[in-house]
Amino acid sequence: GRLVKLELENFKSYKGHQVIGPFYNFSCIIGPNGAGKSNLMDAISFVLGVKSSQLRSSHLKDLIYRGGAINNSIDGLGGNDTENDASGPKRAWVMAEYHTSEGQVLKFMRIITINGASEYRFNGKVTTYEKYNKELEKQNILVKAKNFLVFQGDVEAIASQSPKDLTRLIEQVS
């Protein structure tokens, strides 16, 4: 099976509702520094149930889009306090559409609110994290092992991890 498209609303630097995709067998995400490429990887990790600490955020609520004052310093002019809206969105969600090799369409969705509560939906129905994760494991998506997600800056450490860590990783996939 494979990941076909992603929908997100107010997730990190993605304001409002956006649809991303389709994803092909080999898709490349490109763009300038600070555009939001790693945030897109965070969106994929988030919808799979990865904890916020792995998504460069100390609290889940940091994952919700925040506008805030923009730094519009222009040569010759000072000042930069525009659009200082403290009234940003109160929730964010990501939905991943996954097609199994038998042609079934699965929808995984995760929603967070400003008070940090997480809600999981599988094919539109609210469910527990355990059941949600079970459905992912049926597709061989083992989030605990995370051997298929390589975050920015982490690749070299994989080669020099200790024998203990490597053993634990092999245990998680066996």
Place this chain on the structure above:
Amino acid sequence: GRLVKLELENFKSYKGHQVIGPFYNFSCIIGPNGAGKSNLMDAISFVLGVKSSQLRSSHLKDLIYRGGAINNSIDGLGGNDTENDASGPKRAWVMAEYHTSEGQVLKFMRIITINGASEYRFNGKVTTYEKYNKELEKQNILVKAKNFLVFQGDVEAIASQSPKDLTRLIEQVS
């Protein structure tokens, strides 16, 4: 003043005696992966008195060139044990030639032997580490602060260092 040239003998991947330079105001070190670029930075750091743990080596003797068995696996052929010389060099040294802005030529040299002993020479005369470091400090080369050496992979961490660390760095240069 500035660094003009480097001479080294049996330092890391540099076999035998080699002269590197001249260095200009803006020199770029280029070459394929594994060629020896970071080893050259290690040579510069080494001659300034930086500890071996910062040079990706647990012991000083790892800094001495070692030939060893070469992996010459070729498509279709197996095996790879050639030139298995356990009799490699027993010492290594690096010498940096530095020209002060008044036109004086200074030579800093550091030698290590297989048993890990370090020897420092300033303008050809053996001296203690303290005196050697004093001569470097006269040229504003503050090795303790290391604010002028950025090792591979370390640059991002400089921006997100803790206020305590940043304070300590400013103290070291003040």
Place this chain on the structure above:
Amino acid sequence: RYNLFYSAFKHMESKIQSIYEELTRTRTSANGPVLHGTAYLSLEDSEEPYLDGVKYHAMPPAKTFRDMDHLSGGEKTVAALALLFAIHSYQPSPFFVLDEVDAALDNANVMRVASYVKRHASENFQFVVISLKNTFYERAQALVGIYRDRDVNSSKVLTLKLDGEYEN
């Protein structure tokens, strides 16, 4: 538990060499031989494997046998990718997400890794790769371009299928 671990280890052990070979194959000159690296896994204590640990060794082509710690940045990246793909061969997750794994690679290694991904990407082994290097992304089937829309202070997305179709 021991049997599960052991069969996983044996499987990865059998795969790691051919994967690393494919990622390190280099022709030294136009008519020269094709060199490649050597990689293997070993058990520190083969009586009780999950007591001590699995050690990974990788030697780039024409290099001496050294500790993994002495590999350069680029050499470590290639060795790491080979290990990841070997683990995947035992327990194939349907997709990989890789964030700028090519940052430390020189052009030759970027091409080898991108060609490996292109060769192995399929319906059941999907790759989503973030890269800044055109030598990498020009080999993809499709691009997901992210830009910052300053007017609305938000990230925006464009998708481009590389055989010409344009979707938004």
Place this chain on the structure above:
Amino acid sequence: RYNLFYSAFKHMESKIQSIYEELTRTRTSANGPVLHGTAYLSLEDSEEPYLDGVKYHAMPPAKTFRDMDHLSGGEKTVAALALLFAIHSYQPSPFFVLDEVDAALDNANVMRVASYVKRHASENFQFVVISLKNTFYERAQALVGIYRDRDVNSSKVLTLKLDGEYEN
């Protein structure tokens, strides 16, 4: 001790903005305005500066004011270089050695950083930079090419002055 620290801090504080501005100056479109980032240092506890610490803040152009931790890889690299150059301005070591600091930078940022280095390199501020990106090294005065000589199993060096002279 306090006075020394304070004068160092004051000096860096006065320099950091102009350095970060030079590293982040972007023209958004052909006739558009030139935007730049904002950076400053603040004392967490101004009574006793070396009790608590100096905090560094950097905001890329047209971005919101956020914690340094939320910056992207490339944004952090640029902020880090600005800080290093600000510290250097107070206590100028004669040379800098930078090892692939451009690994996380996109082409526009590589050009800005390389141009900064080119503009500031001098007799008393020398740069030795390791880079894999031609956008960076083509701006250098001279190249030090490192290659591996397989026959003797050793690193070797060639020096090339970019205005044409060739030395070995």
